[in-house]
Amino acid sequence: MDITFKNVSYIYQKNSPFEQRALEDINVQLPSGSFVSVVGHTGSGKSTFIQHLNGLLEPTEGVVQVGPYELSPEKNKHLKGLRKNVGMVFQNPDHQLFEETVQKEMMFGPKNFGINVTGTELENVIKDVGLDLDILSRSPFDLSGGQKKRVAIASVLVLKPKVLILDEPTAGLDPLGKYKMMELFSHLHKSQQLTIILVTHHMEDALKYSDQMMVMNKGKVVLIDHPLNVFKRKEYLKEIGLALPEKIELIEILQKELNLTIDDAGQSVDELAKSIGDWVKEGSGS
Amino acid sequence: MNSLIIGQYVPKESIIHQLDSRLKISIVFIYVIILFAAETSLNYLLFFILSILCMSLTQIKLSFIIKGLKPVWFLIVITFVLHIILTREGDIWFDIFGFPVYKEAIIKGFEIALRFFLLILMTTLLTLTTSPIAITDAVEELLSPLKKVNVPVHELALTMSISLRFIPTLIQEVDKISKAQASRGLDFRTGKMKDRVQAIIPLILPLFISAFKRAEELAFAMEARGYRGGEGRTKYRELRFKNADYIAGLSFILFLVGFIITR
Numbered sequence: 001m002d003i004t005f006k007n008v009s010y011i012y013q014k015n016s017p018f019e020q021r022a023l024e025d026i027n028v029q030l031p032s033g034s035f036v037s038v039v040g041h042t043g044s045g046k047s048t049f050i051q052h053l054n055g056l057l058e059p060t061e062g063v064v065q066v067g068p069y070e071l072s073p074e075k076n077k078h079l080k081g082l083r084k085n086v087g088m089v090f091q092n093p094d095h096q097l098f099e100e101t102v103q104k105e106m107m108f109g110p111k112n113f114g115i116n117v118t119g120t121e122l123e124n125v126i127k128d129v130g131l132d133l134d135i136l137s138r139s140p141f142d143l144s145g146g147q148k149k150r151v152a153i154a155s156v157l158v159l160k161p162k163v164l165i166l167d168e169p170t171a172g173l174d175p176l177g178k179y180k181m182m183e184l185f186s187h188l189h190k191s192q193q194l195t196i197i198l199v200t201h202h203m204e205d206a207l208k209y210s211d212q213m214m215v216m217n218k219g220k221v222v223l224i225d226h227p228l229n230v231f232k233r234k235e236y237l238k239e240i241g242l243a244l245p246e247k248i249e250l251i252e253i254l255q256k257e258l259n260l261t262i263d264d265a266g267q268s269v270d271e272l273a274k275s276i277g278d279w280v281k282e283g284s285g286s
Numbered sequence: 287m288n289s290l291i292i293g294q295y296v297p298k299e300s301i302i303h304q305l306d307s308r309l310k311i312s313i314v315f316i317y318v319i320i321l322f323a324a325e326t327s328l329n330y331l332l333f334f335i336l337s338i339l340c341m342s343l344t345q346i347k348l349s350f351i352i353k354g355l356k357p358v359w360f361l362i363v364i365t366f367v368l369h370i371i372l373t374r375e376g377d378i379w380f381d382i383f384g385f386p387v388y389k390e391a392i393i394k395g396f397e398i399a400l401r402f403f404l405l406i407l408m409t410t411l412l413t414l415t416t417s418p419i420a421i422t423d424a425v426e427e428l429l430s431p432l433k434k435v436n437v438p439v440h441e442l443a444l445t446m447s448i449s450l451r452f453i454p455t456l457i458q459e460v461d462k463i464s465k466a467q468a469s470r471g472l473d474f475r476t477g478k479m480k481d482r483v484q485a486i487i488p489l490i491l492p493l494f495i496s497a498f499k500r501a502e503e504l505a506f507a508m509e510a511r512g513y514r515g516g517e518g519r520t521k522y523r524e525l526r527f528k529n530a531d532y533i534a535g536l537s538f539i540l541f542l543v544g545f546i547i548t549r
């Protein structure tokens with residue numbers, strides 16, 4: 001489902017002394033099937049932005065279009081249909097787990113939307129998120145943090161959404177857990193043509209996984225482009241408080257200090273290491 | 287949404303905000319008590335002037351206060367109307383559709399409505415201009431004589447300040463939980479009453495679990511930092527009277543004198 005924002009603004013607690021403008025005149029288009037990373041300083045409006053995608057927030061001004069569904073400042077219907085198609089996973093799984101068993105937890109969404117899910121489908125989703133089948137009969141409260149997160153994701157995936165929204169999904173996981181989680185999203189994206197919108201603070205992840213990167217600053221979308229192009233704007237990114245991926249930073253330093261002739265072209269860390277090694281062996285790095 | 291402002295705090299730098307919280311609480315307390323002793327219209331006029339004066343000194347927009355008291359206006363009007371309907375004695379003033387309206391009823395109804403309004407206004411001004419922490423500190427100090435008769439004043443104040451501290455956190459939590467569940471299709475706004483009641487469980491359960499978790503973590507954190515009750519504990523924020531407080535206190539005494547004279 002294509003996603004379009006047209007002149008969208010959002011104001012929290014309008015008409016009170018606590019009024020807070022969180023989005024300002026957003027105009028973006030995210031094509032169906034893309035993997036979009038949303039980055040920006042804390043408070044730049046990332047969470048506010050993504051909550052418009054499944055109608056948790058409705059624009060104060062402007063129009064949001066997600067596939068056939070339209071959200072405007074007036075009263076919006078069909079929110080349930082929209083939410084069935086746009087799955088959202090929040091940062092903290094403790095905010096949603098409540099059933100006695102993982103199986104019941106996973107059937108919560110399908111029950112609400114009136115979707116039938118077969119036992120095989122349920123088991124496939126559990127396997128997809130990298131959990132063992134015997135977890136289905138356990139209580140979600142007895143699981144580890146990483147397992148809870150996977151159950152929360154599974155409980156959304158079981159709805160077979162066309163768009164998956166992830167708000168800082170790897171926060172609080174250990175490095176290996178983080179890596180596995182990101183690989184999972186990448187796999188889902190590739191194998192099911194799932195559109196993924198990922199809010200993240202990890203520039204490495206944004207560079208490695210996404211094909212579109214949306215940079216936000218003070219409620220505005222300031223850059224939207226392929227990650228390689230976004231990271232060319234090094235000075236600007238630093239100015240709005242964003243770091244560069246370590247890989248790009250390394251290339252930059254080597255270029256400056258040792259006149260490295262290799263450019264950043266989306267190669268993997270291993271490829272880069274190899275080409276730098278070759279470059280050193282050739283005796284250029286002196 | 288969020289239209290009721292009773293109990294909210296709006297941080298500003300006004301004179302009223304900066305007054306000592308003990309003074310503010312005492313003044314509002316006395317104000318509320320003697321409001322019920324008001325008799326003459328001059329009495330009410332004095333109360334009215336004092337309240338309006340305080341309100342204008344808070345630097346908070348008038349429209350915000352008036353709008354925030356909207357649900358209260360409704361109650362006030364109901365009280366007034368009930369009074370007119372239920373009072374069945376005294377002189378008849380006029381008829382509406384053959385329904386006699388008594389003069390006493392109008393006066394009494396108006397008086398009660400005004401009292402109610404002034405009471406809500408003044409207590410709301412107190413919470414609008416005083417941070418929850420300052421209110422708890424003041425309550426603890428004002429009640430400290432009760433320690434002599436073994437009332438656990440410090441513990442009560444601590445409980446109160448922790449509760450107040452966690453109200454915004456819990457509200458945020460409710461917001462997050464309801465969004466997470468709404469994303470999975472939970473609908474607690476429409477549908478049959480039975481379904482709506484059932485829809486509370488997926489909201490309440492995660493909330494309780496996280497509240498218990500928070501309580502446990504807080505207890506650990508307090509213990510780790512050596513908390514062991516109120517005995518010998520010093521304060522970071524000390525309440526101290528400043529010139530403005532003496533002026534405010536004196537003005538209130540003048541008001542009291544005026545009140546007694548006009549009674």
Ligand SMILES: Nc1ncnc2c1ncn2[C@@H]1O[C@H](COP(=O)(O)OP(=O)(O)O)[C@@H](O)[C@H]1O
Nearest residue numbers: 012020022040041042043044045046047048049
């Ligand atoms: N529920 C809310 N009420 C009022 N203001 C809010 C609320 N949620 C977020 N904000 C404000 O909106 C702005 C954007 O917040 P958010 O979208 O959460 O940013 P991010 O996710 O990029 O950190 C911030 O200034 C924040 O303080």
Ligand SMILES: [Mg+2]
Nearest residue numbers: 046047048167
């Ligand atoms: Mg956020």
